[in-house]
Amino acid sequence: MDYGDIMKVDTTGASQKTAAQDRLTYDGVPASNKMAQTDLDSMNNYKSIIQKVGTQKQVDPAIIAAIISRESRAGKVLKNGWGDNGNAWGLMQVDTRYHTKQGEWNSEEHLSQGTAILTDFIGKIKNKFPSWTAEQQLKGGIAAYNIGLGGVQTYERMDVGTTGDDYSSDVVARAQWYKSSGGF
Numbered sequence: 001m002d003y004g005d006i007m008k009v010d011t012t013g014a015s016q017k018t019a020a021q022d023r024l025t026y027d028g029v030p031a032s033n034k035m036a037q038t039d040l041d042s043m044n045n046y047k048s049i050i051q052k053v054g055t056q057k058q059v060d061p062a063i064i065a066a067i068i069s070r071e072s073r074a075g076k077v078l079k080n081g082w083g084d085n086g087n088a089w090g091l092m093q094v095d096t097r098y099h100t101k102q103g104e105w106n107s108e109e110h111l112s113q114g115t116a117i118l119t120d121f122i123g124k125i126k127n128k129f130p131s132w133t134a135e136q137q138l139k140g141g142i143a144a145y146n147i148g149l150g151g152v153q154t155y156e157r158m159d160v161g162t163t164g165d166d167y168s169s170d171v172v173a174r175a176q177w178y179k180s181s182g183g184f
Helices: 017-021 028-057 063-072 108-128 134-145 168-180
Strands: none
Touching: 017 028, 028 063, 028 108, 028 168, 063 108, 063 134, 063 168, 108 134, 134 168
């Protein structure tokens, strides 16, 4: 399936709220790039399984890496594999209120589950917004990964209500950095 080209997705990057996690005094694409770069050494521990799952699920590995960076800072903020006050599991922070966790927190099985959830949302966004371009649908699917299908109402305001009100824009900017500079 064609999920669009992450390098062609428009993005404003991280909000100041998200950038403040790293005590950055700036926001936008530069902040997203810096956070992705900060996570690169840890991310490289998972590079082979990210690439394997990306190939299996036909998803750009840079997108998987970007979600991992945003959700768990490449595992650095997890406690025994858990985040979000014990509601989310693994590198991709699968919400266990809606999904049964699969695999260890840093396993191929977990990344496969998280990526399948993402592609399911992209497919649902394609059905909900058939006139959007593949790149717009990709960005909408990324937003839905955080906020759910019902939270994505318009392209221009898709991040309203997402964590930091910037989820898809931040993930897209991180993915573009991982693809162009991070070797993914």
